[in-house]
Amino acid sequence: MIEFLGPFLQAAVRSGTPLLFATVGEIYTERSGNINLGIEGLMLIGAVTGFMASLWTGNPIVGAIIGCFSGGAVSMIHAFLTVTLNVNQIVSGLSLVFFGTGVSAVLGAPLVGVIAPSFEEINVWLLSDIPLIGQVFFQHNALVYFSYLFVPISWIVLFKTKIGLYIRSVGENPQTADTVGLNVTRIRYASIFTGGAMMGLAGAYLSLAYTPMWIENMVAGRGWVAIALVIFSMWNPKMAVFGAYLFGGMDALGFALQARGAQISTHLLGMLPYVFTIFLLAISMWRAKKKAVGLSVSMGPSALGKPFSREQKS
Amino acid sequence: MLFALIAGSFVFWINGANPFEAYKEMFVGAFGDGYSLSETLVQTTPLLFTGLAVSLTLRTLLWNIGAEGQFFMGAMGATWAAQAFSNQPPWILIPLLMLSAVVAGALWGLPPAILKTRLQVNEILTTLLLNYVAIFYVNYLLYGPWKDPRYPGFPQTPRYPDAALLHQYFNTRLSMGIIIGVILAIVLYVLYKKTGWGYKIQVIGQSRKTATYAGIRVNRNIVRVLMISGAIAGLGGMLQISGLQHKLRLGGISNNYGYTGIIIAFLANGNPLAVIFVALFMGALLVGGDSLQMTMGFGKGVVHMFEGMVLFFVLAGEAFKRYKIQWIKK
16 A cells, blocks of 8 residues: 555656745735636746756756746736726636746747756655655655745734735725735735745746656646636645645545556546545535624635725725 | 738748748748638638637626636536437437537636626736646546557557547548537627627626626626636537547647637627638648648748737727827927
8 A cells, every 4th residue: 555655746846836835825825815717828938947047057956047037027007907907807717827828838849858957856864764754755856845835924924924914904905004004005016926926836846857858838728727726725835735736636546546556547537636626616615604604704805806995095 | 911921921031032932932831822811711711719718708898818728627627528428329429529518618718707796816827827837627528538449559549430420521630629619609799799798798897897787796797707618618629629630639739729728709799600711821820831831841930929019010900090180289
């Protein structure tokens, strides 16, 4: 059993990590009251720019940083349109998906089939020798270890610091936040940038550590799954870990079953994660309805999706 | 729009091409002669259906991002009917194909509708995720049970029986699909403007609360709208295969038509007559982009990038329209 379980869970963490980055990124954005549906596009941009940077500099770490920054930079289009111009956030996010798909395909056209320096697996000293746990959690690339740091930090930032309090109050009630002297616009811009940067990093993870090469449209719907995971995790990075690894597990299950010689079509197995995500969404909403935990928890920040303008009363 | 064109020139320029020549090339490629015009209309046909499908849901303030999957399922349903009833004459077979495609598309719109009305699950996510499921399913059929045994290396079905094919006119690849699409647009327009149902869905779109107070059954109408939307996209899928491709073939089903339909519906502001013109524009962009690809060596991505930019600028333009510039005399 353990020789099946070990690689399987290891693969679940491996394919869950990009979702984790993207989901936590979107949590930052949505906590400030802005919904960014452009994750898919931003991840593609992060993937292609990260790959290019790694190819040119020969250093995947530079690649990851560049992917991260370009995700943040492109998300500023969304920030400008939705925060400054108060455009419909859903439409702006969708446009970002088209834009990202197109830009990444144009930039990536000469990169198909090229090999760039990528992240290598690093075994953590001593920890990787622990049976099972070592294999599952401590035989990975550097970006996975970074996610171990980043997620708890995000939780602390959002729920235990002043910055987090600002972000959340802007997301719950921008009018009040404005009255007490917070700069709603600046905080939303910053949250969208942070989110975009994490989505870019998630993309760079795919092209520099997971696959590792550039394939057109390589994100394959993970951006949308991340949005679903935000709802599942109830806008909390702690919960996002479970969601992301669960989905990663679904992703890995197909390979694991095939490796054991199961006679199931790869295409049918490919459907699994998406069907599972829909199921997860239904469960989260059902749970919220059943428990009646209050819509404030199940529906996310109160001002989510609503533009804020100082001149208008809401 | 103008800004998007300028921004587009910039893209051509950094790719090392003269922007004016590129636009000229695109225009000639799309409208230059009878053949390219017919090709533009061929590309417009599926876009009309996906555009109309999405525009219907937009009127109720719902987003059907799943037209792509519904299009695939429509193509799948039609293929099933073509195989199951292959010895019927055309006047029975063609309507059967259409019916089967419409049902498949509508059923693909059903789960998001149920989840939306029962549990308030966001329909953007469910419709989108079902796209991937539909595409994987069609892949499965094409690599598995439906594969043409004569060409083991290719993921495609055998050719449809002749009775299941739509006639192509004037020695082009154009079938009656485009006419059906235009008629559908006009019918929808009349439905929206002249019937109680059209008014109801508009009220639902403006305010769910008002609609409930006015005694409109909101949930039932939401389910209906999403299913009809799926049905329209599914019909588009059938016409694509029966009128153009003649067999279900991987890569020959949809050229991101479902996603482009979203842009079309948005730019047309949910108005079915406007959908006709925007679909024509997008069709021309696809064909023009293709000819650009052949003569100047740009990839397909240029078209997507262009679409994204058009959207950004339209959005920004609308926002600026809201702020009128006023001269205040002191």
